[in-house]
Amino acid sequence: MSFDKLNIIEPIQKALQVEGYTIPTPIQKQAIPIILEGKDVLGSAQTGTGKTAAFAIPIIQLLTQNPDYNRGRRKIRTLIVTPTRELAIQIGDSFAAYGKFTDLRYVVIYGGVKQLQQTNALQKGMDVLVATPGRLLDLMDQGYINLQNIQFFVLDEADRMLDMGFIHDVRKIIAVLPARRQSLFFSATMPAEVIELARKILNKPTKVAIAPVAITTEAIRQSVYYVDKDRKKDILLHILKDPTLETALIFTRTKYGADKLAKFLNTNGIKSDAIHGNKTQTARQHALANFKRRASRVLVASDIASRGLDIDELSCVVNFDIPDIPDTYVHRIGRTGRAGATGRAISFCAPEEKVNLKRIEKLLPSPIPVVRDHPFLANLRISGVKASAEKEQSSLKPRTSIFRKRWAD
Numbered sequence: 001m002s003f004d005k006l007n008i009i010e011p012i013q014k015a016l017q018v019e020g021y022t023i024p025t026p027i028q029k030q031a032i033p034i035i036l037e038g039k040d041v042l043g044s045a046q047t048g049t050g051k052t053a054a055f056a057i058p059i060i061q062l063l064t065q066n067p068d069y070n071r072g073r074r075k076i077r078t079l080i081v082t083p084t085r086e087l088a089i090q091i092g093d094s095f096a097a098y099g100k101f102t103d104l105r106y107v108v109i110y111g112g113v114k115q116l117q118q119t120n121a122l123q124k125g126m127d128v129l130v131a132t133p134g135r136l137l138d139l140m141d142q143g144y145i146n147l148q149n150i151q152f153f154v155l156d157e158a159d160r161m162l163d164m165g166f167i168h169d170v171r172k173i174i175a176v177l178p179a180r181r182q183s184l185f186f187s188a189t190m191p192a193e194v195i196e197l198a199r200k201i202l203n204k205p206t207k208v209a210i211a212p213v214a215i216t217t218e219a220i221r222q223s224v225y226y227v228d229k230d231r232k233k234d235i236l237l238h239i240l241k242d243p244t245l246e247t248a249l250i251f252t253r254t255k256y257g258a259d260k261l262a263k264f265l266n267t268n269g270i271k272s273d274a275i276h277g278n279k280t281q282t283a284r285q286h287a288l289a290n291f292k293r294r295a296s297r298v299l300v301a302s303d304i305a306s307r308g309l310d311i312d313e314l315s316c317v318v319n320f321d322i323p324d325i326p327d328t329y330v331h332r333i334g335r336t337g338r339a340g341a342t343g344r345a346i347s348f349c350a351p352e353e354k355v356n357l358k359r360i361e362k363l364l365p366s367p368i369p370v371v372r373d374h375p376f377l378a379n380l381r382i383s384g385v386k387a388s389a390e391k392e393q394s395s396l397k398p399r400t401s402i403f404r405k406r407w408a409d
Contacts, residue, residue: 006032009061011101016057019097025050030208032058035184040205042198043186049210051156052094055080055184059152060099063127066151074105074125079147080154081131081173083161084277085110086284091156092130104128111135112280119144133161133169140176150177155201158187158194159327163303164277167197174201189327219337222345224357224368229350231376232320233264238375239318239346240270240298246315247291250300251332253321258300261320265298272298303328311335319347322356329360 003016003024016022024032027045034041035058045051059078066077082088092108099106105126109118111134118135122144129136129145139145153174155161161170185198185205198205227235240248252258255276262274273287273296291299292311299311303323314336323329329347336343347368349357361367 007036008032008057009064011064012057012061012098015098015100018100021053025054027051027208027210028054028057030210031055034206034208035059035182036061038062038182040182040202041184041186041208042202042205043184043208044190045186045188045208045210051186052091053098054208055154055156055186056091056094056098059128059154060095060102060104062152063104064102074127075149076126076129076145076147077149078128078152078154079131079150079173079177080128080156081133081136081161081170082156083132083164083166084157085112085132086288087157088130088132095128095130106130109135109139111138115139133166133173137169137172147173147176148178150181152182152184153177153201154184154186156186158185158197159189159191160303162191162193162197167193170197188331189325191325191327220333220343220345222333222347222368223371224347224349225371225374225376227348227350227374227376229352232348232350233261235348235374235376236261236265236318236320237268237270240265244315245344246297247294247311247313248298248316248318249291249311249314249335250298250318250320251303251323252300253302253323255302257321258302262298262300265300270298271296272300274300276302303332314343316344316346319345322347322349322353322360324356326356326360326363330363 002022004013006024006029008016026049027043028050031041031043031054035055041055043051043054045054063077080091082091088108088110092106095104095106105124106128107118107121107126108130109115109122110132115135115138119139119142122129122139136145140147155170161167183201183203183205185202187194187198225235236250239245250261252261255278258274258276262272265272273290275284275287279287287296287299290296300320317333317336319329319332323332333343333345336345347357357368
């Protein structure tokens with residue numbers, strides 16, 4: 001099926017041709033007709049499936065077909081709330097691209113930068129506002145933003161919204177929206193908290209789900225290394241000796257861990273940058289630009305900051321820490337092996353992370369292959385003191401047995 005079969009108006013069709021889009025992705029094929037019918041949508045799809053276009057295209061069409069379109073001063077009729085600056089910028093770029101042959105106006109606002117440029121844009125009027133929760137509420141309190149005319153509300157990446165502690169901000173935003181509106185709710189994962197939030201926002205929604213496991217596992221070669229927590233850095237250096245791993249996106253559990261790991265890799269001659277929520281917008285964009293143009297080989301990220309990263313030809317994803325939420329694993333590894341290319345996903349699993357690994361494998365068609373032939377499988381500490389090289393060599397076999405026993409528990 002091509003886009004012209006989805007009853008999309010000519011100006012958007014023309015824009016899609018300029019962007020080189022011909023065939024809609026599965027979520028676009030499902031969501032666009034539903035949104036054009038005016039129904040609420042509960043969408044489950046990971047980044048990289050074309051989710052932004054799935055809601056941007058029909059919203060642009062419905063806005064331009066509204067009788068009030070282009071009459072008088074522009075009022076905010078569409079609000080899109082997303083958790084990170086990178087995602088906000090990406091969504092704003094998408095609306096500008098798909099709506100380039102319409103007269104709709106778009107404004108993107110986010111924290112971490114001075115507000116003057118954003119408030120100047122707001123005062124000129126716009127049809128579509130893309131915002132992160134904190135800056136949105138701040139500018140609402142200052143009187144720059146009025147949401148009384150909202151016709152379309154999109155909550156994007158809802159699971160990360162909860163992870164980042166934005167749930168109270170989201171509730172404040174929803175409380176001032178008109179009751180009569182069309183709401184679209186998208187999340188890469190659907191834990192219980194997200195489902196409960198969706199129930200409060202949506203009115204008899206149509207569910208659209210794209211199964212991420214089927215997409216990611218086919219094109220990605222997965223592997224897991226059993227290793228003690230304090231040897232993960234060593235095995236990472238060992239793996240990065242492979243010249244075929246031209247780029248690596250490494251996920252850590254914490255922001256501090258991301259900074260610490262990037263510093264360690266740079267000290268060992270591997271050009272790396274870290275990206276997470278505590279970095280300024282300038283620093284995050286600089287780190288991403290370095291990685292995209294191969295000025296740095298490794299980008300170390302927290303899950304939250306990684307949402308919205310659009311990286312072509314990513315060689316490998318490394319789970320330095322096993323994620324607590326199984327769906328997060330699928331979301332992470334889905335960043336490699338895109339657009340018909342093959343990819344690799346490597347995970348380091350310490351004994352205390354075994355439970356999380358087993359939960360992840362329940363989502364997958366088969367267990368993740370274990371790499372046992374590596375030099376750090378049995379490098380344990382004895383009485384809290386690292387053994388000498390000679391003692392390690394002489395006691396390799398019993399320590400291996402101890403390690404395996406720990407995994408059998």
